[in-house]
Amino acid sequence: MAERDVPPKPAYHHGDLRNALLVAAEQELRAKGLERFTLRGCAKRAGVSHAAPAHHFADATGLLTALATEGFQRFIATQRARQAKAAPDARSQYVAAGLGYIDFALANPELFRLMFSSRRADFSEQELDRASAAAYDHLVATIGTLRGDDPRASHGRQADVTASWAIVHGLADLLLSGRIRSLDSLEGRERDNALAAIIARSLPA
Known part of the structure; x- marks a missing residue:
């Protein structure tokens, strides 16, 4: 297949990213407390890339x-x-x-x-x-x-x-x-x- 025929990479998609991140944030908070809370940790719990939360937060x-x-x-x-x-x-x-x-x-x-x-x-x-x-x-x-x-x-x-x-x-x-x-x-x-x-x-x- 020629390079120009390679299909484009699918756009990032999540059914309800905002709510998924809120659920993950509460899990992260319960597990690690405020002192160790990170956005990256929430993304991992939500099963999305570390850059994905920027869509909402x-x-x-x-x-x-x-x-x-x-x-x-x-x-x-x-x-x-x-x-x-x-x-x-x-x-x-x-x-x-x-x-x-x-x-x-x-x-x-x-x-x-x-x-x-x-x-x-x-x-x-x-x-x-x-x-x-x-x-x-x-x-x-x-x-x-x-x-x-x-x-x-x-x-x-x-x-x-x-x-x-x-x-x-x-x-x-x-x-x-x-x-x-x-x-x-x-x-x-x-x-x-x-x-x-x-x-x-x-x-x-």
């Missing part, structure tokens, strides 16, 4: 930003799943949201840290900014229902939101670090009840 920060965005969406969904199973009164809904917060943290420790304690994601990016704001708004709305007003209406009300968030987040972080030994032997409903009792202590006065 300029660098590792871009991919981690997209993963954090998805993380916040799942974070809210986990809280809503808990709330859907709880009694409809405002107190029960508040506690259920807190339990959902902890559920997500314990099931996704590295993703949780990416979302809340890392500088690897770019929070100036519009979609991530919206997703993180939606998660905060969910907390505000839950407390607003409890209080019967808009918690952002005054500085004092805003302090309720910050205090509630700090307590539940701190509880999640301590559990991830294995620092609450009194809960180590508890499982299932007994553990949920113990956590619910702690979360209830953060209820705004």
